[in-house]
Amino acid sequence: MDSVFRGQLIKIMNEYLGAKKDAFGGHHLGSFVRNEVPKEISEFSFIPNNQFVITGSVGQGNWAAIPWIAIMNKNVTVSTQRGYYIVYLFSEDMDWLYLTFAQGVTETSKEEMVKVKEEIRESITMDNKVRKDEKIFLGNSSKAKQYVFSTAAYIEYDIKNIPAEEVLVTDLKNMVSYYEEYITFKNKQYVLNELEEPVVIKEEDNSYLTSSNLVDQIHSYITSKGFYYSKEEVINLFLSLKTKPFVILSGISGTGKTKMVQWFAESLGATEENGQFNLIPIRPDWNDGSELLGYVDIKGDFKEGPLTRIIKNANESPRLLYFVLLDEMNLARVEYYFSDILSVMESRQWQNGKIVTSNLLSKEMTGDSLKIPSNLYIIGTVNMDETTHPFSKKVLDRANTIEFNRVELGNLSFLDDIEEVTPIAVLNERLSSKFLHLKDVYQTHPEIVIKTTEGLEKINKSLQLMNAHIGYRVRDEICFYLAYNEDDQLMKYEDALDHCILQKILPRITGSDSRVEQMLTELYRIFTNKEFVEGSDSFESDLETAIYPYSAKKVLEMLRRLKEDGFTSFWIS
Structure with missing residues (x-):
């Protein structure tokens, strides 16, 4: 087995302290931790891409004292701020690396962390090399102590003696299996304790159901x-x-x-x-x-x-x-x-x-x-x-x-x-x-947030003619929709965004003056890449080749109603 993953971990430990002396923005090591290492982990056969989110961080705006790389089951969490997951934690002095079964510290109370930690330690049988104690040492910062408190189990590696690639991969595979076993335990626990009649199909018996x-x-x-x-x-x-x-x-x-x-x-x-x-x-x-x-x-x-x-x-x-x-x-x-x-x-x-x-x-x-x-x-x-x-x-x-x-x-x-x-x-x-804030989506789907925001900004320029432009809430919820779609590969990106435009943006449009006509005409151009020409016989072909055909069709209906009645609205067909 090629030692790619082992080399990546060693690279972080060798270069991180030096990188912290450099400017944070655009540093190559940040991109390496956020993109290259998660990509390598996602290639492992025991990490199905449609089930896990893998993300790395060196901080937000400034270098973190403790960089990390997290492996999260999407049915449990998509954010390291909450829930439980597998995470590599690097000590502040970069002398130690810990593969941990840990929890989010930002949005989880101490009482909940203690409860989950005890459940993991007592209910899941693990290999002897996995430690279930409080002796992990990440550093003296408050964040280091929080991470230690959240950790239920861990394997430690000394930078002077990082094991072979095969051992590292096997350790991760085993830790992921413990993670999955605990998820199953939680589901069984609920069915046994909460339901008088087991009318709900248990998730562990229903794993085929994507x-x-x-x-x-x-x-x-x-x-x-x-x-x-x-x-x-x-x-x-x-x-x-x-x-x-x-x-x-x-x-x-x-x-x-x-x-x-x-x-x-x-x-x-x-x-x-x-x-x-x-x-x-x-x-x-x-x-x-x-x-x-x-x-x-x-x-x-x-x-x-x-x-x-x-x-x-x-x-x-x-x-x-x-x-x-x-x-x-x-x-x-x-x-x-x-x-x-x-x-x-x-x-x-x-x-x-x-x-x-x-x-x-x-x-x-x-x-x-x-x-x-x-x-x-x-x-x-x-x-x-x-x-x-x-x-x-x-x-x-x-x-x-x-x-x-x-x-x-x-x-x-x-x-x-x-x-x-x-x-x-x-x-x-x-x-x-799974997403309540845009930062949750950006952590796992940055390309969707960037691409979608750019597209919505173009639409907003047209909507501003009538003060119908959208705000942050609509933008965020459209990104949520598109991220869920991407996770499950249910529709093409353009088709999914078409639905979002149709049901989150166009219902806001109503009016009777020339500004409404100008706005709808501009939206028609954005949606079809064609100019709206009144009386044209090419509308049908425009819709067939439109980027967003559902939205384009609705805009065309609204324009026709405006011409016929002098007033238009999303709600009038």
């Missing part, structure tokens, strides 16, 4: 129920829910939006019978959150709303999927009855490796503070007609708005003898968010 397989399962299940939706539409809903657990489905009445959500949830084991799927019809007279969340009556007693009861159930079973369908969401003004939920949803942050929010309802009001759980997915269906209310930018900024206007009455394949598809109940890890 995200691509899961999307196939959802699509097949929906098709078997007699509803025709393309696989790409299912992928889009899947990615949108992973990006943020709030999605709006819009379209004309009768296109099956409600059933789409119900069958999507049911295909994953969430049904009305087991309480994991709930439909809440919205009433036109709702003008605050009390009908949805609850209120304090004249006696001072709290009367729970339907969503509060669901949230409590979801909090009690944090690894099960819970879906709420807000049917005909815009019969009342969404900003009136949903405002508190939207605001609290934006407060999501990592705490002890879990996503938590601010309080939705106070302890004084309900007897127990209520937060929005990370396993709750809210989907609203809307019809746009004279009986409904338009959405504010506050709502549109916080949701992916997916349009379902396509109807194919001639598709009668469901009348054939289609084989029944059995639901596969999965745990929340399959759908939950």
Whole structure:
């Protein structure tokens, strides 16, 4: 075996202290640790690329006292700030290298670190060379001591006696196997301790089920129920829910939006019978959150709303999927009855490796503070007609708005003898968010962040004509969507970005003056690389060769409506 990996580790230990005397920005050793070493590790056969994130760091803005290279299972964490993972830690004096089974120190409490550390040491049998003590020494800095405290197990290497490549690779393979064994232990522990009836398929028995397989399962299940939706539409809903657990489905009445959500949830084991799927019809007279969340009556007693009861159930079973369908969401003004939920949803942050929010309802009001759980997915269906209310930018900024206007009455394949598809109940890890901040994405997908930001800046220049340009929240969530897509290889990058533009940017556009026409004309040029010429017979060919065909088609519809009626909007077809 070539000693490439061994040489890389030795190079870091030999050169790092000298590099720290140089300017940080653009230093070749930084690129080497961030790119070259992770790339080499990713080539090992026991590190499947679709399951692991490998990243290295020498600091952010300044040289770190302790550089590191982390190997993370994406089902556990994609950030070294939280969760548990395998990480190479270099001592401050560069005399020692440690291969560790450690935890994120930034967003994990000491109590949680102690608990996980003890579980790893007691539940996983490891080779004798793996040490499970507190004698690891990285240096005297506070960060060094934090890393030591987070470490559950480690193998140490002296720079004067770095073992052969074969030994280093075998050690890493073994440590990864212990990591995977602990992940399995945690899943078994949950199933045994939390579920009265084991209705959820355990992840260790379901390892074959990649995200691509899961999307196939959802699509097949929906098709078997007699509803025709393309696989790409299912992928889009899947990615949108992973990006943020709030999605709006819009379209004309009768296109099956409600059933789409119900069958999507049911295909994953969430049904009305087991309480994991709930439909809440919205009433036109709702003008605050009390009908949805609850209120304090004249006696001072709290009367729970339907969503509060669901949230409590979801909090009690944090690894099960819970879906709420807000049917005909815009019969009342969404900003009136949903405002508190939207605001609290934006407060999501990592705490002890879990996503938590601010309080939705106070302890004084309900007897127990209520937060929005990370396993709750809210989907609203809307019809746009004279009986409904338009959405504010506050709502549109916080949701992916997916349009379902396509109807194919001639598709009668469901009348054939289609084989029944059995639901596969999965745990929340399959759908939950891994990214909450842009820096999380940049750490693992820097090329996506850079490429996407450049593209969105071009679009924003056109949107600024009407002050419709997007802000950081929309940019970040588009990057999340594209990173999830890249991880699972579900769509081409351009197709995925096309969906994002269509459902995160274009719904903001409305108006009647010449600036709207100028803006839409410029967007048409960006999306198709062709100039918009009124009355042209080349629109069809423009759309066929467009970079973003869905978005280009919608812009064309909006331009035609502007010409015909003197007013246009995303919501008018």
